[in-house]
Amino acid sequence: MNSVGVATGKIILSGEYAVVFGYPAIAIPAEIGMRAVRSKEVVWEKAPTEWFSSLCHIIALCQEHGSIASGVTIENQLPLGCGMGASTSLVIAVTRCLFQDSPLPHIKKIASSIEDTLNPGHSGLDFEVIWTEKPILFQKGSPPKSINISLNQFIDTSHHFCLIDTGNPGETTPELVSWVRSRMSDPAISAALQTIGHCTERLLKGEDITDVFKVHHRAQMILGVVPQKIQNFIADIEESGGAAKVIGAGSTSGGGGVVLAIAQNTIKIVSSYDFRHLHSQHRLHEVLGKS
Structure with missing residues (x-):
């Protein structure tokens, strides 16, 4: 059987951006990802x-x-370069595939080294949440902390969410x-970075996620990483009674990457902007967290 690695x-x-400057962030594994299968050639x-x-390069x-392997076939469900950790997922999936028979600590050490080479200056958040496949509370200078409680504790399970691909950002995350x-x-x-860090603390205290998202989004706007079209889109989501935020680095031009929207029905709004749903609507607690 061919070796397989999944991430x-x-x-x-x-916590976007703020985490780079020492503030706390919460990240969770997505239900979509990458699969690497050992093969004779490199196929993607x-x-x-x-x-x-x-x-x-990986x-x-x-x-x-x-x-000793030189061939891998990639099967991918993630939007590329849109803030969902695709580059880190690729590193981990390929490393798990090519070193499948090695001890897990050894595989992690190799994957971490490759991540450092390909993504210099990264916060470490993406790697930790994708490697562990658990919700993570992350703050520079402190060990990553698995959130060993259900995210239901601070998310109202009556909320609905969807992930929306608004298009590729015009700049890279390091830029x-x-x-x-x-x-x-x-x-x-x-001040905007401090506000974003405070949003993490508010979520952990159990405050309503829609209220927190609105504040978080406005802080991201102050940073200048939410293109005007995405601002308009999120304003329409809020007008409908929901909330939304960019979940990655965003952009100053082009698309904004992936937006996480919390609302009862976003289909019409998403269609009017010619964006793309990555998921049909689900309840947050079914997808975003595990006990």
């Missing part, structure tokens, strides 16, 4: 050139760590983080 994506409930149908090149790095970092002397930027 989920991730959803950040709270319809992958953009830069992602296929990244796959080849395989080469695995070989430097002792893998955006560098841009935000360069503006840290602006009091409005530092």
Whole structure:
């Protein structure tokens, strides 16, 4: 039987950007992800050139760590470059595939090393939540903490949610983080980061997620990482009685990546913007958390 490696994506409930600057963040595994199967050749149908090149680079790095395999076939459900941890998911899925018979700590060490090489300056949040496949409370300088309670404790299970692909961002995450970092002397930027960090604390205290999302979204707008079209879309969601936020780095141009919307019915609004649902509507507690 061919070796197989599987890795989920991730959803950040709270903490984008702020986590890079030492504030807490909550991330949870997504129910979609990547699957790597050992094969004779490198195969990833319809992958953009830069992602296929990244796959080849990961395989080469695995070989430097002792893998004798040179072929992997990728099956992917994640939007690429849209804030759901696709690059980290790819690293972990391929490493798990090519080192399937190795001890888990050894596999994790290799995957972490490759992640450091491919995504320098990353916070570590994506890697931890995708590796453990558990909800994580993450803060730089402290060990990641699994949230060993159901997310139902702080999410009203009457809410509905959907993940919406609004299109590929115009910039990469490292570019955006560098841009935000360069503006840290602006009091409005530092205040927005503090607000985002406080949103994480509010969720953990059990405050209503729709109220928290509205504050979180406005702080992301102040950072300048929510394109105008996405601002308009989220305003329409709020007008309908819901709330929404970008769950990744966002963008200053192009699409905003993936938006997590909490509302009773988003189909008509999503259609009017020509965006794409990644999931049909579900109750939050069925997808976003496990006890």
